[in-house]
Structures are given as structure tokens and as C-alpha cells.
Amino acid sequence: xxxxxxVSVTYDGAPEPTVRDVDFEVPEGELALLxxxxxxxxxxxxxxxxxxxxxxxxxxLGGRVTVAGRDTRTHKPRELADVVxxxxxxxxxxxxxxxxxxxxxxxxxxxxxxxxxxxxxxxETLDLLGLAGLRDRPIATLSGGQRQRVAIGSVLTPHPxxxxxxxxxxALDPAAAEEVLAVLQRLVHDLGTTVLMAEHRLERVIHYADxxxxxxxxxxxxxxxxxxxxxxVSPVHPPVVALGRLANWSPLPLTVRxxxxxxxxxxxxxxxxxxxxxxGPHRGGxxxxxxxxxxxxxxxxxxxxxxxxxxxxxxxxxxLTVRRDHLTALHHIDLTVTPGETIAxxxxxxxxxxxxxxxxxxxxxxxxxxxxxxGRTPHRTPPRDxxxxxxxxxxxPRDLLYADTVATECAAADQDADADPGTCRALLDRLxxxxxxxxxxxxxxxxxxxxxxxxxxLTARPPLLLLxxxxxxxxxxxxxxxxxxxxxxxxxGHAIVLATHDVELAAEIAHRVVLLAEGEMIxxxxxxxxxxxxxxxxxxxxxxxxxxxxxxxxxxQEALG
Amino acid sequence: MHPGAWWVWAISLGTAATxxxxxxxxxxxxxxxxxxxxxxxxxxxxxxxYSAFAKLAFAVLLIRxxxxxxxxxxxxxxxxxxxxxxxxxxxxxxxxxLGGEVTAEALVFAAYDGLKLATLLICVGAxxxxxxxxxxxxxxxxxxxxxxxxxxxxxxFAPHLIADVQRLRAARRLRGRPDRGVRGLLQVGLPVLEGAxxxxxxxxxAMEARGYGRSADVxxxxxxxxxxxxxxxxxxxxxxxxxxxxxxxxxxxxxxxxAGIVAALAGLRLGGRRSLRTRYRPDPWGPRAWLVTGSGVxxxxxxxxxxxxxxxxxxxxxxxxxxxxxxxWPAASILLALLPAFVVPREHS
Numbered sequence: 001x002x003x004x005x006x007v008s009v010t011y012d013g014a015p016e017p018t019v020r021d022v023d024f025e026v027p028e029g030e031l032a033l034l035x036x037x038x039x040x041x042x043x044x045x046x047x048x049x050x051x052x053x054x055x056x057x058x059x060x061l062g063g064r065v066t067v068a069g070r071d072t073r074t075h076k077p078r079e080l081a082d083v084v085x086x087x088x089x090x091x092x093x094x095x096x097x098x099x100x101x102x103x104x105x106x107x108x109x110x111x112x113x114x115x116x117x118x119x120x121x122x123x124e125t126l127d128l129l130g131l132a133g134l135r136d137r138p139i140a141t142l143s144g145g146q147r148q149r150v151a152i153g154s155v156l157t158p159h160p161x162x163x164x165x166x167x168x169x170x171a172l173d174p175a176a177a178e179e180v181l182a183v184l185q186r187l188v189h190d191l192g193t194t195v196l197m198a199e200h201r202l203e204r205v206i207h208y209a210d211x212x213x214x215x216x217x218x219x220x221x222x223x224x225x226x227x228x229x230x231x232x233v234s235p236v237h238p239p240v241v242a243l244g245r246l247a248n249w250s251p252l253p254l255t256v257r258x259x260x261x262x263x264x265x266x267x268x269x270x271x272x273x274x275x276x277x278x279x280g281p282h283r284g285g286x287x288x289x290x291x292x293x294x295x296x297x298x299x300x301x302x303x304x305x306x307x308x309x310x311x312x313x314x315x316x317x318x319x320l321t322v323r324r325d326h327l328t329a330l331h332h333i334d335l336t337v338t339p340g341e342t343i344a345x346x347x348x349x350x351x352x353x354x355x356x357x358x359x360x361x362x363x364x365x366x367x368x369x370x371x372x373x374x375g376r377t378p379h380r381t382p383p384r385d386x387x388x389x390x391x392x393x394x395x396x397p398r399d400l401l402y403a404d405t406v407a408t409e410c411a412a413a414d415q416d417a418d419a420d421p422g423t424c425r426a427l428l429d430r431l432x433x434x435x436x437x438x439x440x441x442x443x444x445x446x447x448x449x450x451x452x453x454x455x456x457x458l459t460a461r462p463p464l465l466l467l468x469x470x471x472x473x474x475x476x477x478x479x480x481x482x483x484x485x486x487x488x489x490x491x492x493g494h495a496i497v498l499a500t501h502d503v504e505l506a507a508e509i510a511h512r513v514v515l516l517a518e519g520e521m522i523x524x525x526x527x528x529x530x531x532x533x534x535x536x537x538x539x540x541x542x543x544x545x546x547x548x549x550x551x552x553x554x555x556x557q558e559a560l561g
Numbered sequence: 562m563h564p565g566a567w568w569v570w571a572i573s574l575g576t577a578a579t580x581x582x583x584x585x586x587x588x589x590x591x592x593x594x595x596x597x598x599x600x601x602x603x604x605x606x607x608x609x610x611y612s613a614f615a616k617l618a619f620a621v622l623l624i625r626x627x628x629x630x631x632x633x634x635x636x637x638x639x640x641x642x643x644x645x646x647x648x649x650x651x652x653x654x655x656x657x658x659l660g661g662e663v664t665a666e667a668l669v670f671a672a673y674d675g676l677k678l679a680t681l682l683i684c685v686g687a688x689x690x691x692x693x694x695x696x697x698x699x700x701x702x703x704x705x706x707x708x709x710x711x712x713x714x715x716x717x718f719a720p721h722l723i724a725d726v727q728r729l730r731a732a733r734r735l736r737g738r739p740d741r742g743v744r745g746l747l748q749v750g751l752p753v754l755e756g757a758x759x760x761x762x763x764x765x766x767a768m769e770a771r772g773y774g775r776s777a778d779v780x781x782x783x784x785x786x787x788x789x790x791x792x793x794x795x796x797x798x799x800x801x802x803x804x805x806x807x808x809x810x811x812x813x814x815x816x817x818x819x820a821g822i823v824a825a826l827a828g829l830r831l832g833g834r835r836s837l838r839t840r841y842r843p844d845p846w847g848p849r850a851w852l853v854t855g856s857g858v859x860x861x862x863x864x865x866x867x868x869x870x871x872x873x874x875x876x877x878x879x880x881x882x883x884x885x886x887x888x889x890w891p892a893a894s895i896l897l898a899l900l901p902a903f904v905v906p907r908e909h910s
Contacts, residue, residue, distance in 0.1 A: 080770075082772070086767070088766070110775060154771075382739075391735070
């Protein structure tokens with residue numbers, strides 16, 4: 001259905017081809033997964049299927065791409081619109097109209113289908129994707145998972161034979177991601193649609209794939225094979241594969257279910273060992289103080305009123321309620337963050353995680369209740385002072401960057417924070433060496449961009465570091481570097497709060513997990529206790545080795561010696 | 562129902578408002594349009610723009626009054642309310658006055674005038690609340706479809722841009738820089754524009770991939786005829802309008818305008834052959850749409866008639882000051898505009 005013959009793509013002004021000798025075929029009705037580290041040209045390969053590369057992006061395409069027998073050299077993207085449906089990384093950038101039903105019809109209108117056919121297909125698609133209740137809703141009011149489903153629906157209505165998806169689940173919480181993947185599987189199984197998708201979060205998608213196309217390094221030809229063949233050699237792989245490789249299971253399991261069947265032996269070997277707890281926060285043995293009122297200091301009654309005896313907590317929220325646009329975004333939150341502690345905030349899209357982080361940096365004012373950061377009220381503290389107490393890396397780290405080179409960005413950060421010249425650059429080199437001074441921040445990869453934003457924020461040496469969805473768009477290598485950096489920062493005494501959907505990340509670094517639902521705190525406790533008891537938030541290793549309480553592959557590796 | 566019907570209705574009410582300065586009639590127009598909006602506005606977020614338009618109308622009224630107070634007014638008045646200190650201006654600013662006497666007549670005149678404008682704005686707001694402009698653009702003829710999409714995209718662009726500015730100004734706070742003030746706004750300007758440009762390119766790619774701009778082959782002869790008809794028609798419309806508006810052109814204005822419109826419409830129809838596009842659930846123009854349009858047009862026509870028959874009742878005098886009276890039959894004709902409230906079924910929210 002999709003055939004690449006000796007394809008290479010060179011963008012204008014680039015010295016070398018972005019992808020080279022790409023040669024593979026995806027037969028009809030298969031779900032093919034395109035994997036590889038960041039920057040190997042996955043998006044370029046996907047763009048070549050819909051014809052956007054090179055017709056829209058410019059550049060030179062060598063070789064030949066045919067989709068359903070049509071050559072993309074002679075067919076423009078608009079002439080392939082009836083056979084290929086494309087959904088990009090950001091569904092919001094994809095929408096042309098403003099309501100769900102119109103959006104579903106838009107593609108068919110362009111193709112000139114008869115009104116009766118359009119009506120029937122819109123109704124079918126609404127049912128297929130479970131969007132019937134949302135048909136009249138303005139797109140702006142939908143949640144992330146709903147938007148992604150509408151975006152998929154909008155390219156499905158013209159009944160394309162091929163569906164191309166770029167990171168369809170990256171921005172979604174685990175439940176919403178399951179929802180989207182279930183839809184894709186149904187399309188492949190029931191309608192025989194051919195799907196080609198790129199995704200970093202392999203733990204979510206690998207078991208749905210019929211075929212994996214691996215781009216190992218930039219410019220290297222792709223390797224194609226079945227998921228288990230490719231996963232045994234791939235530089236990017238999910239934890240279940242890492243555990244399988246560690247235990248030398250053959251054939252390599254790809255799902256938690258397969259792994260559990262083979263894991264009896266491993267469970268026996270691990271029975272006597274106890275998981276090494278992640279290094280706890282600095283202050284003594286207790287892993288995590290219970291929230292707010294149960295503070296150890298409280299035992300001494302009145303003496304705690306004299307706050308000068310003890311430095312204030314990096315962050316403290318007490319009965320915090322935030323209302324925005326007549327909606328209660330946060331309700332009666334009690335949370336105390338102690339130095340050296342890493343807290344993962346988890347919960348659905350829209351559960352209030354970002355709102356809580358924004359309240360800590362004073363972007364939002366509490367409606368009732370109090371919030372303090374290092375003893376100060378964030379929304380009344382001038383920004384210059386505040387950055388010495390708290391730093392936030394927002395969901396889109398690029399928002400923090402204004403300058404046109406990395407060097408000026410670092411110099412500006414030193415100036416903003418009154419730090420010695422070179423502080424920011426030194427931090428950046430520690431986090432991720434090898435970023436040239438004269439690079440434009442827009443040309444950085446996601447991982448490099450995050451490292452730069454993190455360095456900029458850390459220049460003011462805030463005791464409290466907040467991160468909003470830090471692993472969005474990061475490949476496994478960038479994620480591993482982030483984990484190392486955050487662990488070091490926590491060991492130096494920084495308190496870290498991260499809002500994330502990434503259960504594997506939370507398992508790796510968090511001492512404590514706080515679950516939010518509809519603005520309320522529904523659970524707060526040590527990571528092992530919280531994630532083990534939750535089916536959607538448990539990491540893969542936990543699921544495989546349950547009832548033993550292992551969280552990460554590295555824990556298992558240490559225990560095995 | 563067809564969104565065009567609501568727009569014709571609301572714009573007719575606006576036209577009616579320009580025919581009178583009687584505050585009682587204007588007030589009645591506002592109440593009537595507000596009643597229909599309250600019962601029939603769509604549940605979508607853009608319907609909230611009605612309150613924004615109402616606020617804007619109020620601001621216009623206030624500004625008109627402030628100008629009348631500060632800059633004086635050509636209305637000769639005898640009831641001096643207060644005297645502001647007059648600021649002497651150099652001779653080249655002759656004819657402009659700052660401060661001075663404020664008379665009750667000048668204020669009343671300004672209030673009538675401001676209210677007329679405010680009513681017009683509220684009527685436009687009503688049209689927005691009853692049928693979104695993007696829904697209206699969807700019913701454009703095929704030949705104008707691509708332009709329509711461009712306008713719709715531009716309309717959704719503005720809210721995105723505002724959201725971007727807010728997000729980036731918030732991000733300035735995270736860098737330890739003040740997040741308020743003009744300098745803050747200027748510094749985020751470039752990143753906001755970059756972001757907007759990137760989004761536009763992404764949207765253009767998505768539209769291209771979804772078949773935007775697929776067109777049918779039409780013979781060159783048809784293309785040339787289309788161009789000739791459209792251009793000629795538009796020229797005719799311009800010349801005809803000029804003829805209608807100038808005093809001496811009364812004889813040739815109307816026929817030329819009519820011919821121009823016919824030619825332009827024929828051009829559009831022919832141009833539509835190029836477009837392959839079909840419409841999903843087009844809004845039908847049924848009897849209800851005719852009733853709604855008719856009620857609005859009737860109000861505009863009756864008030865225009867009234868302003869030529871009984872100008873003194875529709876334009877209450879300010880010199881000397883008199884209390885405006887409610888002329889009975891123009892007021893009754895405004896009530897015709899309530900018809901949609903009873904014949905159009907309410908949308909389910």
C-alpha cells in the first residue's frame with residue numbers, strides 16, 4: 001500500500017540528506033510503527049507519504065514513493081487527499097472549522113462527495129470514535145484526548161486507505177492514549193486501513209504494531225522487521241523490552257501479559273531482595289512527610305509559630321482553592337514540599353496539575369486558602385525576587401526563550417538572576433554538553449530545548465523546581481539524561497515537583513506521588529504505594545513483577561547484581 | 562435556519578436605527594433585538610460577543626458625550642449647565658474649542674446621536690450572537706469559497722494570537738522580568754509572530770493534505786467569460802452606487818446598479834464550476850427564513866417611510882428642548898421585529 005524505493009530527502013540548504021536509502025513497503029491493512037531517536041527524520045518519512053515532503057516543505061526527494069499506486073512526484077498532497085489521511089503532532093494546528101461535526105465533514109466537502117454520503121459517514125465516524133455526544137461542541141472546549149480523536153475522525157471520513165499519524169499519544173494521559181489506540185486498532189482490524197505512525201512512547205504502542213521500521217541513526221537506512229526482531233536490537237525500547245533483555249527472555253516479550261508469563265522465574269530470584277528505595281529526601285529517614293497538618297514540627301505545638309527557628313518550606317499550600325471561568329480548577333489542596341524531595345503530580349488531562357504549578361509561581365492567584373513558596377506569597381512577590389525561590393519549566397519550554405542564539409540567551413539569564421557571567425552556560429554544559437553557542441533556540445531539538453530552559457531557570461538557583469510535562473516529545477535517551485540531571489539536583493537539595501503523564505518517569509525519580517482528579521487530591525504517598533495500587537498509573541515493571549514491588553528496570557538490575 | 566436570515570434581520574434593524582434619533586424608538590429597537598437574542602442565541606462561545614458589543618455601544622455613547630462636553634458643540638443652546646475653563650488655542654487651530662460652556666441642548670443632541678450609533682452596534686452584536694459569521698461564510702457561493710475559508714481562518718487566528726501573547730507574557734515572569742507594561746509586550750512580539758507564522762504554516766499543510774484547493778478543469782472560454790462578467794459587474798455596481806448617491810445621477814444609477822449585480826452574480830455562478838466542493842448539511846432557506854428576513858426588512862422600510870412622512874416625531878428637536886414623544890405607528894412597526902421570537906423554534910443547547 002505504501003512503498004518507498006531508495007528514497008532520500010535533502011532539504012534546501014542542508015549539506016546532507018535528512019534520510020537516505022529508505023526502502024520499505026507496508027502492505028494493506030497493517031499497522032506499521034516508525035521508531036528511532038529524535039532527529040532521525042521520522043517526520044520527514046511520514047511527510048513523504050502524504051506528499052507534503054517535498055511539495056509543501058521544499059527540498060529534493062530522490063527515489064520514489066508510491067501510495068495506493070500513485071506516485072507522489074506526480075500527485076500533489078491535495079490529489080492524494082482521498083487515499084491518505086494525515087494527522088500531525090499538534091491536533092489544534094490541524095483544525096480548519098470550529099465545531100466537531102463541521103470538522104468531520106470538511107475533508108469530504110473538499111473532495112466533493114455527495115451530501116447523503118457525507119451525512120452517513122459523519123454519523124458512522126461519530127459512532128466509531130465515540131464522539132456522538134460531542135457533535136455540536138466547539139473544538140476549543142474539547143480535552144486533549146477528544147481533540148486527538150476528532151483529528152483522527154476528520155481524516156477518516158473521506159475513507160482513506162492509509163492513515164499517517166505523528167506522535168498521536170504523546171500529549172495524552174494514559175487513559176486517553178488507550179482510547180485513541182483502541183480506535184486505531186479497530187480501524188486496522190475492521191476496516192483494513194493501513195496505518196503508519198511514529199511514536200516515542202513505545203510502551204504504549206509497540207504491542208499494537210504488525211511491523212516496525214527502525215531508523216537507528218540520522219542518515220542510516222531503516223531496518224524493517226517484526227516488533228520482537230526490531231526490539232531486540234533497537235536503541236529505543238520500552239521498559240518491558242529492557243527487562244526482557246536483562247532476563248534474557250526469548251522470544252522477547254512485548255506486552256505485559258507475555259512478560260508476566262515468563263517472569264515466574266525472575267520473581268523467584270527476586271523474592272528475597274527488596275527494591276532499593278530511591279534515595280529519600282534529605283531530612284532524615286522518613287521518606288515523605290504527610291501533607292501539611294501532620295508536619296513533624298507540629299508536635300511541638302506553639303513553638304512552630306516561631307518560623308525563624310526553621311527555614312520555611314520550599315512550597316506550602318494550605319486549603320488552596322482556585323476558580324477560573326466559573327470552574328473550580330483546584331479544591332482544598334494541602335501540600336507541603338520539603339527540600340530534596342521529588343513529587344510527581346499525576347492525573348487526567350485537565351485535572352488541575354498545571355493550575356497547581358502555575359499557582360506556585362504566582363501566575364494564578366488562589367481564590368481561597370494560602371500558598372507560600374519559601375515563605376513568600378508568590379503572586380505578590382516581584383518576579384526578580386521570585387525566581388530565587390521557585391523556577392518553572394512550562395509545558396512548552398520554548399516559551400522561556402527569546403534570544404536568537406544560545407549564548408545571548410545564557411547571558412540574559414545570568415543578568416536576570418544577578419548570577420556570575422557564565423553560570424547558565426556552565427549549567428547547560430552539565431545538563432547536556434555539546435550545544436553550540438551560536439545555535440538559534442528554534443533549531444534545537446526537544447531535548448536540547450528542555451535542557452536550555454532548565455539551565456535558564458536553574459541559573460537563579462531556586463530551591464524549588466517545577467516541571468510541567470517535561471518528557472513530552474523526548475526520546476528514551478533524552479529522557480534518561482533528564483532523569484540523571486533531576487536526580488542530581490534532588491541530591492543537591494532542590495525540591496522538584498513535576499506534572500507528568502509519564503508513569504515510567506514518575507517511577508524512576510519521584511519519592512512521592514500526588515494524584516489529582518477534578519481539582520481534588522485523591523491520593524498522596526510514597527511512589528511505590530500509589531502507583532502499585534493503580535492499574536493506569538503502574539509502570540510496566542510493576543505490572544510484570546506484581547505482587548512484588550519493583551518500579552524500574554534499574555532497581556531490578558541492581559538487585560540481580 | 563439559514564444564518565443569512567438572521568444577518569439580514571439584524572442589519573435591517575440597524576438600518577431602521579439610522580433613520581431616527583428618537584431615544585424612545587431607539588430604546589425600543591434595543592429591547593426588541595435583545596429579547597430575540599435572549600430567546601434564540603446559539604449556545605456556542607461566540608454568542609457571548611453580544612455582551613462585548615453592548616459594552617462597546619455603551620462606551621461609544623460615553624465617548625460621544627465626553628467629546629460634546631470637552632470640545633463643545635455647534636448646537637446653539639441657552640440652558641448652560643456648567644462652564645469649563647476654556648483653553649486658548651493658537652490661531653491655526655481655529656474652529657476647535659477646548660472647554661467652555663456646556664449646554665443642556667448640546668448634551669441632549671450628543672446623547673441622541675450617540676444612542677443611534679450604539680443601537681447600530683448592538684444590532685451587529687445581535688447578528689453575531691444569533692448566527693456566527695463563520696457559519697455565514699460557509700454559505701458563500703462556490704467561487705468565493707476559498708476566500709471564505711481564508712477569512713474563517715483569519716477569524717480564528719485572532720483569539721490564538723491573544724492566547725499566545727498571554728502565555729508568553731506569563732513566561733516572562735518565570736524569567737524574573739516584569740510581566741506587565743508596554744516593554745514586556747514589545748519583547749514578546751517577535752516570538753508571538755514566529756509562533757503565529759509556524760501555526761499558519763502547519764494549518765496550511767493540514768489543509769493541503771485534506772484536499773483544500775482541488776479544482777476541476779474548466780475550458781479557457783468559460784474562464785474568460787467568468788472574468789469578464791465579474792469585472793464588468795463590479796464596475797457596474799460601483800458606477801451605479803455612485804449614480805444613486807450623487808444628486809444628478811438619479812436616472813442612470815438604479816438600472817446600472819441592477820445590471821452590475823446581475824452580471825457579477827452570473828460571473829460568480831460560472832466561476833463556481835471550477836470548484837468541486839460539495840456542502841455538508843447546507844442551511845436551508847425556508848419559509849421561516851423568509852419570515853425573519855421579511856420582518857426585519859419591513860421594520861427598516863416602515864421607519865424609512867416614517868422619517869420622510871413625519872420627520873418631527875422621529876427627530877425630536879433639541880432647540881428648543883422638548884421631551885420626545887412616542888410616535889404610535891413607527892413604534893408599532895418596530896414591534897414587527899419580534900416576529901422571529903415566535904416563529905423560529907429555539908435551538909437546543
